[in-house]
Amino acid sequence: QVQLVESGGGLVQAGGSLRLSCAASGRTFSSYAMGWFRQAPGKEREFVAAISWSGGSTYYADSVKGRFTISRDNAKNTVYLQMNSLKPEDTAVYYCAADHTVVVTTDPVAYDYWGQGTQVTVSS
Numbered sequence: 001q002v003q004l005v006e007s008g009g010g011l012v013q014a015g016g017s018l019r020l021s022c023a024a025s026g027r028t029f030s031s032y033a034m035g036w037f038r039q040a041p042g043k044e045r046e047f048v049a050a051i052s053w054s055g056g057s058t059y060y061a062d063s064v065k066g067r068f069t070i071s072r073d074n075a076k077n078t079v080y081l082q083m084n085s086l087k088p089e090d091t092a093v094y095y096c097a098a099d100h101t102v103v104v105t106t107d108p109v110a111y112d113y114w115g116q117g118t119q120v121t122v123s124s
Helices: none
Strands: 004-007 010-013 018-024 033-039 046-051 058-060 068-073 078-083 092-099 118-123
Touching: 004 092, 018 033, 018 092, 018 118, 033 068, 033 078, 046 068, 046 078, 058 068, 078 092
Parallel strands: 010 118
Antiparallel strands: 004 018, 018 078, 033 046, 033 092, 046 058, 068 078, 092 118
């Protein structure tokens, strides 16, 4: 069982930065691939970024590539999402998720555990 708690969301102007954190409970955190997803009002949840259990492989949605960076610290049971050059279209609730399978996936259905989400609002 893994429990996930996101933090770091807030209101920021376009062009600004935020760093989201996702703290995980459980001794097996380092064996899980981790992902970040987001959901804007009236839209489906979409993939943002994912990272393998070791941190050696990362994946990004085209819409955030070059602006967002996912990382993890297994000693701290935490995964991060550094978001730079934010745009109003990045406004959404951001969720972190854990996937116990070896192959990192962008499909939210594959993820086993989810946090409660943190709101990110980017003003123009």
